[in-house]
Amino acid sequence: MTKHTMSVAEAIRTRRTVRHYLPDPIPQSMLDELLDLAVEAPTSWNLQDRSIVAVSGDEGRAGLAWATGGQPQPQEAPVVLVFVAEPQAWREDHGDVYEQARRSGAWNDEFIAGFSAASQAFQEDLDRRGLLREYAVKDAVIAASFVMLAATGMGLATSPMNGWDEAKVKKVIGIADRDDLAVALLVSVGYPAQERPHPGRRPRRRTVFYESYGAAATPSQDG
Ligand SMILES: Cc1cc2nc3c(=O)[nH]c(=O)nc-3n(C[C@H](O)[C@H](O)[C@H](O)COP(=O)(O)O)c2cc1C
DSSP states (O other): OOOOOSOHHHHHHHOOBOOOBOSOOOOHHHHHHHHHHHTTSOOGGGOOOEEEEEEOSHHHHHHHHHHTTSOHHHHHSSEEEEEEEOTTGGGSOOHHHHHHHHHHTSSOHHHHHHHHHHHHHHHHHHHHTTOHHHHHHHHHHHHHHHHHHHHHHTTOEEEEEOOSOHHHHHHHTTOTTOTTOEEEEEEEEEOBSSOOOOOOOOOHHHHOOSSSTTOOOOTTOOO
16 A cells, blocks of 8 residues: 555645646556545445546557547546446446445445435436436546545646547547446546646635625635
């Protein structure tokens, strides 16, 4: 396991979007740990309705460069993670998830019965309202956020990417014919070849409110 010396707060404050990378590969043990941490991210109803495709081969990265309209990250970074949302996954059997929670003592049979029924009802309601994709994308993007922070803690750089053609990304990762899957986000990972200054954030009083949206900042809120 990689030794982490950076606090979570430090990782959050020092993470920057890096567009240029050194050609150095990421050791497999490090990538394994990063992916282990990614799947620790929570999901709605513990559905685990997202997958990650780690693309590190030359052909795959060239394909993602094509899919992103020539962004430098897939061409230069040794690994690009494609976060795939699975909006229909709730329809599948989740017996393995319940069994794990039962064995660990986290959930008992009574809880599982109620949870399972409630999650199905919740997802059916999302389906009626056309929101299944949006909710699965939320879960995938939370995992991507975990990856960006974990990578920073390991001394790696990342870039989230929205700039791509979904049909092309799906083709590259072998799901061109899967209408039940959606691409949520791409994240490049590697060793940085550039230092990027913090572009800054609006003052907190502009984007953080108490009790109601747009409410005036409290006197203690000096950020
Ligand atoms: C969802 C999302 C998608 C993004 N897509 C791209 C992208 O396609 N290409 C790129 O170079 N940067 C992309 N960015 C990076 C943003 O431009 C960057 O996060 C922002 O300017 C703030 O800089 P920082 O990440 O260094 O704090 C994306 C960021 C987010 C959160």
